[in-house]
Amino acid sequence: MPTQYQEPNTAARAANAVIRWLAESGISIAGTRALRVRGRKTGQLRSVVVNLLTVDGAEYLVSPRGNTQWARNVSAAGVVKTGPRWRRRRATVSEVADEDKSEILRRYLARWYWQVEDYVGAVTAESSDDELRAAGARIPVFALAR
DSSP: OOOOBOOOOHHHHHHHHHHHHHHHTTOOSTTEEEEEEEOTTTOOEEEEEEEEEEETTEEEEEOTTBSOHHHHHHHHHOEEEESOGGGOEEEEEEEOOGGGOHHHHHHHHHHHHHHHTTTSTTOOTTSOHHHHHHHHTTSOEEEEEO
16 A cells, blocks of 8 residues: 555644544544554554444445554554543454445545545545545555444
8 A cells, every 4th residue: 555644734633632532522523433543663542533434334444644643553453442432342443455445435525525625636426436446545444343
């Protein structure tokens, strides 16, 4: 997988900290969820806020900024916890193959394009399957299994 990573600026980091605190307190903003994953280098638990996508009962994590620190940690750990502090749910994760990402990305973009348009390039929910497949090579997607 290419190592594209669009690091958030100071304002985005500050906003993410507030939204993460809300998500860990059980308050979801536009579908956000708190994610905890063990760091691949330190072994310490790391917290981040993500948009958890549900498609036909299956849950997916999408990293529109590319191969971020949390995406690398998820890939290395293979296990995450999602939800607020008092009701975290453990899930094993597996990476979705690039050729299988098109419909997941389409659904993700249909719901959160307004939030991630600066990170996903020219693809939208209306993009062709070929365009979504090409974008899928730089956007990590993980399937969760409870």
